[in-house]
Amino acid sequence: MDKNILSKVLQTKILVFDGAMGTMLQSMAPSTNCCAELHNIENVELVYTIHKKYVDAGCDVIETNTLGANRIKLEQFSLSQLVKEINSRAVEVARRAASNETLIAGDMGPTGKFLEPMGRLSFDEVYRAYFEQAKILIESGVDLINIETMTDLHEAKIAVIAVKDAGDIPIICSMTYDQNYRTLTGANPETVATVLESLNVDIIGVNCGFGPEMTVEIVKRIHKVTDRYISAQPNAGMPKIVESKAKYSLGPFDMQSYAEKLVSAGANIIGGCCGTTEKHMKLIVQEARKFAPKKRKKVIFSKLASGSKTIFIGDKLVSKAVGERINPSGNQRIYSAVINGEFNTIANEAKMQESLGASIIDVNMSVRIGGKTKESDFMCSAVCEIQKIVTAPLSIDTISPKVMEDALKIYRGKALLNSTSGKDQSLEDVLSIAKKYGTAFVGLTLDDNGIPETAKERLKIAEKIIDRAYDKGIRKDNIFIDALVLTAASKQDRVLETIKTVKLIKQEFGVRTLLGISNISFGLPNRSMLNATFLAICLEAGLDLPIINPLEESIRNVIRASDVLTNRDVNAREFIALSHTKKRVTSKYIYRHKNTVHENIIQGDIKNIVPSIKKEEKKGLSAKEIIDAFLIPALEEVGEKFEKQEFFLPQLMMSAETAEIAFEYINAKLDENTKNSKEKKRKILLATVEGDVHDIGKNIVAIMLKNYGFNVVDLGTNVKAEIIVERALEEKPNIIGVSALMTTTMQEIETVANKLRESKIEIPLIIGGAVVTKEFATSLGAFYAKDAVESVKVAKSILTSTVKHKTHTNLSTNREV
Template identity: 40%
Template sequence: MAENPFLKEEKIWVLDGAMGTMLMKKGMDVNYAPELLNVKHPEVLMEIHEEYIEAGADIIETNTFGSNRIKLSHYGLEDRVKELTKAGVRLAKEASRGRALVALSVGPTGVFVEPVGDYSFDEIKDVFKEQIEAGAEAGADLILIETMSDTKEAKAAVVAAQEICDLPVLVSMTYQEDGRTLLGTPPEVSAAIFEGFNVSAVGANCSLGPESFVNLVRRMASVTETPIVVYANAGLPVLKDGKTIYPEPPEVFGEYAVKLVEAGANIVGGCCGTTPEHIRAIKEAVKDLKPVKRNPIRGLKVASRTKLVFIGTGHPTRMIGERINPTGKKRLQDSLKRGDFSIVKEEAKKQTEEGADLLDVNVGVPGIDEPKAMKEAVRTVIETTDLPIVIDSKDPKAVEEALKMCDGRPIVNSCSGEVKDIKNILPLVKKYGANVLLLAIDDEGLKESAEDRVEIVERLLEKCEEIGIDRSSTLADVLNLAVSAMPESAVETLRAIRLVKEKFGIATTLGVSNVSFGLPARPLINSSFMAMAIYSGLDSGILNTGDSRMVETVFSSDVIVGKDRGAQRFTERFQNYRPKGEDRECRELLSKICQLSCSFLKGEKVSVEFEQKEEKKEGKKESEDEGAPEGVLGKIFKKVLEGDREGIKEPTERALSEFEPIEVSDRALIPALDVIGKRFEKGEIFLPQMLRSAQAVQSAFEILKREMKKRGGNVKLGGKIVMATVHGDVHEIGKNIVITMLENSGFEVIDLGTNVPPEKIVETAKKERADIVGLSALMTTTLPSMEETIKAIREAGLDIPVIVGGAVVTPEYAESIGGIYGGDAQQAVKIVKKLLKVEEE
């Protein structure tokens, strides 16, 4: 394992600044692949590297940000990945002459990984391997995976790097103003995910100015001791005299460098718009500073794409939903054999609503293709809920498929003390940065005594540490056996839990309901045992979250043992609690009736007034179906909200026997998308959920279009939009998201792709009689192309609206060039509807 240089020396490291900004300053044309300059103008690259080193940079980045075959294919250069990457590294190495470390810059591919996109984890990993292998061969000192919006894409790059070489790896995500990545991941979740890979640094770059990064760093530092790298833009770009200007001067970067270090940063540099002067200001500000001592939250960190859950001492007892498991469930077994995952989806949703903290996923049915089934089950679960996952399988191939599909940092359930498990499961846990459940059983079988079970856990911890899995990534299951068959087993299990906590301090878990197997009234045994186990040190349990008695026991036991100080969680959960078989309001009502009756019999005047109370159900939220149509249209509406692209087909087909296709669209699909849009704006859902809903609408639209063709009609709302990423820019994620939302709202979209010259956009808009043009740009260097395109549209006599958007586009810039600011995808759809008078403002 590579030594972490940022822990070896107690200093603040300085990273260099923007490459694109400097290339523009040097008069370079960057409207094509900047990596081509590595062979066309090496002297310019050498000069830039030299200037950054002289300014005080301890680390310089190679000019290889986009030298992967997906990005380079936009320029017809996909067969030159190795050549351009190696050239970039050699130039930086020659310029550094040992004065600075050389970091291979590895940027995003510009596409999404499944289930959000169409590329598999392995396909993306192979793309990165080609680039990283070339960089490592050329002599890079570090691998810097940067400007990532998707943790799964970043994970693929990390796995690729660690398969290729043992160089230190740094991972930097890019965040929006709401403190989340494009796909909804907050900084503390990213930090927890990549800590699992034992990367040398995790951090944030691009998008925002330095003031916005202080809180991002603070949030990462609150959950990890992994070094933090941070390099901000020089503010948000503005257009001045036809040039892109970044407003933040070097002295501001010097001021914020100190604040970033105080927040927990170990490496500070600059991104878009920064120059050697900015880096010099940072160097001067941090030259005498040392990294601050952190005291992050301790415990096992389990994460989905958007949620982080801690398990261990000092945290609430976590409930791991057990019901996605076919053992003893014939209906689930049959559905899995058919390749039908609707019950998996149903159980994932139910257990989430019941309050599960994590979900165990098991598809172990004899004769099934378990790796394939596990992959689809995990896909279904992560598309249904934001809860972290526990991968429950003994099949290494199934475990690996699940690990590649998982967005965050799951738990692998489990690795026993058996030789085959240690050989086959632990390396996968290490490779994919996961956590692992250590099962206290070995090749000799089950151990009766607590001491023997704990000894197996100790041996497993040693094996974990041998291959680089930290103890903080483990939790122990000392096994829970049926008391009906082994009366003393439960007591030994409780002792074993206490011994594990005392000896190792790691998190613990159990399959709780095993204790009552073979007995009547099992919930009574389960809940009693659960209370004792929590008192003994149990941190989590795999249990039935639909068992109210068990859930009540978990929350009340946490209050008693001090895990829920002030009973805050308990109160939130049970403030409207009413025990089964007991209705206090009913008793009060009967009492009042008795009193009134007595008064009446005494001849007293009686006034009867009963207060009508609206029933409040525990944890009830506003109905997802509020505003939904009735009947089959309501089912379609609900399938859109759930993002169920397969499940929406049947009710859509059925609806066509009652309604015209346009009615299905207007009364179910479009209103449901509007609800999704509102939830997205409120931050209740994130881009993956919005895209899944859009894909569900697309599935329904395909059926409607076929039917309309038969009937000679059209389901389109009307209006034709030409979309393009401007000349010099090859980024298409944002554009494609907008296109998906527009098409699934019923509009006709002509996608011209990326790097589109103004004349082609004008020609297409004329030929197609477009009602609107949409332009996207992600790179600051291509903002002038956006202005040129609008100018060309106007000079051609086209008086049509032009909507502009992209990470670097601001409302002020849009107005200055005569465009309409599109904001995000949902906002763009609203603007199009308003412009085409589909709906009023």
């Protein structure tokens, strides 16, 4: 389908997608295999019947039964050899069920695995899997691609890039959020919108989750920051198990009542996810036909994002600045850290700049060793470490296209590429990368003839860069032009030309402007005063984004004072806050770098954790003392940060894995009596229930529990209830933990609980998973844990109660902890 045709339709009509596929399959064929996509081959008429129900209900779009039909996901069922057949047959059956007016969306979902460094998958592996699936779907005749139920923004980025490379077709990309309005890996709706918009996704969506009420709020937040069309496909509330079957809380009339709210919030597409049926969708179709789409607002600000945070840059917004200090040129400490592979030092430098007000962190890794460069390796290592502890977006500072591309493959957000010049080859290379990976970019006003002397000549180069960017389809708000600052010590007559260039660029083109402020004072005394004065002049001329040294207090003061006087800082809120929290930054603070066991755990520093432990051992500390003094307190702090949303899943996982390495090293030194005592007191049996191959959550829980001294017996995924009972009798654990991600497998938790009860196994049961609720746990007489951090707390509480009461049967029946 032509993108322009779809756009015209969405301007005048609310499109209605179909409802659930997985829960419909489960209700109509509850005893069949756990790979829903295999029905496309083995039970074609069942899939056809579901599609036909939605077509008859009046849905404009039906989605192929291919959510988990990428090669990586199918490998978990030993079905990867059927990738082509499963996907092509899915399109065939959908097309057969469709009317002449019905559109077919090729459905694509998560791989079910994490990317590096949290998991083992590389960018290229994930890209190949999505490219393969998209190519099959497109060649089989789908009208658009619907990437949905994504929980990791990094994985979603790769899926979008792969689909764009596979064919010119409209793309929807939808994420699912938790009750804190964050994706599994920590992205909020604004960040999702920023990243997907920059990748030129046609429609940004939200699906699955906790029901339509949350979906309305997410749609509102997306609508405020992007002019892209929006899709909303919520669940029918939350599931409850009634007579061993999942029943969702919202019926057809309940869901119908949310159609108007979703349209008012900004949705152009409404559909249904888990728990919705043709009855739900028929009423939603009737309701949606009453409303016209909400008009899109033109975006007048620029956006950059990390994996969890978005910053906004605009003429009426509080000023932002780029921190310049991560550059080995002229900075011996950074240079030494790079060549010695101490990228935790680089990350700490970035964190320090962020804490002092830098909104964006510039990362330059142009180091040569023995005449050779390892810039790409250095850049990737730096980006990887910085992402662990810094929420500010990054500026990838290099002139090498290869370095840019390698860094962008591992970056989870929307970066600023710094930079291209006006040279033809540089423009072609950098703009192509910016377009493909969805970034903003910096254009330098220089070309083959160097830096022009006059503002007029620099403006011509700027115009060339801007025109080329437009030709590539890069939006105006993603263009940053650097008018170039030459030192006043040698080019004093050029200073005013730079300022004139900034003014002209803003007047003529209205794009963003950027300058490296510190260059002005190079070679002169009292640099801080010169920098601050020059910055003040440039801000008045229209400078959008200064590159600064955040350690210069005078620079920070100029920015905040300027915002007050230009009405950017409404009611002087930022200025007053800065005045109340102002601290003197000493050289001791600037160059302090903690490389301790505690800090290594907090930062997820796998490389340095064992050397740090060895340092403590040399001081005479025993293994137990190191655990009690460093490891457990650090893990407690990580848990607190996770609960406060200062840390998200990537940070939690890296910290947990670092702690795991620490415990493996230390446990080898514990005496046998200590180890045996711990194992007897702290054994937990973990499993994902039958029919469910998702193990991400369970694996995180296992790592966290191990770090707290539990002897974890992990049975893996797709485990029958009988096996769980059998192993419980063998292992005699203190606790059993089971999880289910999908509604279709949630009832298996009840089966496990019943089998344990029938076998008279009175061992405390902890349950969790995306669809599991505290109410469901209570109904089973089980404990509930919403995430890995809470799992540890619940398990520790159970042990405390067990020790206190000497018996599991004395535990509270409502399982509140």
